[in-house]
Amino acid sequence: MTKQEVLGKKPLQVLQKIRENLERLNEKMEIMIELQKRGKKDVQPLPEAPLDVMTLLSMPDHLRKTAMTLCRLGRATAEDVAQQTRRARAVESGYLNQLVIMGHLKKERKGRKAYFHVDKENQG
């Protein structure tokens, strides 16, 4: 690798890092907004809220689409879901976090990525 290439790569890495941090911030803000909407008593995610078909039926359309896509994918990032639904990644991230707060999904961080899934024992 030439000296010029090394120098050119660094700003790119910095920009990538800034983007990841902004995405994390964005996710946290979405959760805070959601929690505020629900009031303090609902701060903890609901422990028992199985994502069965009747629950899917009763959801608003935008959340149903996200939840169904995740059911099909099993375990996925907001990016994976966005590719399927053809909606923006940030939009899907918001909906997925909303579903986590409602107790329907679980969220795990692996390195820099956040993975969402239906409760593991319920994935078949």
Add this chain to the structure above:
Amino acid sequence: MIWLGKIIAVHSYKGGTGKTLISVNFAATLVKQGKKICLLDLDFRAPSLATIFKIEKADYWLNDYLNGTCEIDKVLIDSSERIGNAGKLFVGLANPTTEAIRDMSAKDRKWEMRALGRLLALRNSLLNDKGFDYLIFDTSPGLQYSSINAIVSADVVIVATTFDRSDVEGTKRMLRELYDLFEKKTEVVVNKVLYDVSMKSGKDEVQTRIEGIHKVPVLGIIPCFCDVSRAEGTFIFAQEKPNHPFTKILDEMAKNLDNITA
């Protein structure tokens, strides 16, 4: 283009509209065309396929697969010889004993959610890994967990309906409040229609009428055939009567299905 197998759920609002008749004969027709088909009995409240395929005892049932006590390959029974055609037919049976029916109707939401996960997993295990062309789900009528799970897992829903007034109204509601919400591709098959099969105009009239009522495409119109009723479900019509008008209609439906799912 690579062909990816598809999942078809055959559903209806009311019982007795011909779901099982359509599922079984549709499967036989597709096998006749050289396809590899898996027909699954998801009507756990009134299982029928064990009787139709004359299988008295199975080592494993679909009930066991959904309970998570066995894998799907243990459940599938190779019935290709029974059909004796170019393709392959595997069937998965629902346990018809009263005890099993009672057990399945007492499942809770969490179990139903796991069952949905296991149905969704069939796309990988059967379509992708085992190379089936179609999985056909024969479901229970109406809004029941097992049927909605099947609908959610399917690519296309075939709705069997009749001109019975309450069936028409119920089907209309289901199209609006169930299939549309899950964004499912839906096709209607109208069964037990009273018109002369030799008169094309009668069929066109029925098709226009149905499309006007339900606002979805019509996959097939099946007249009321006394021969089909007379068979009393003792044999598979599309297999044993290849030149009967009923079989010809099924042939046409199978051809159209390929275009719909392509």
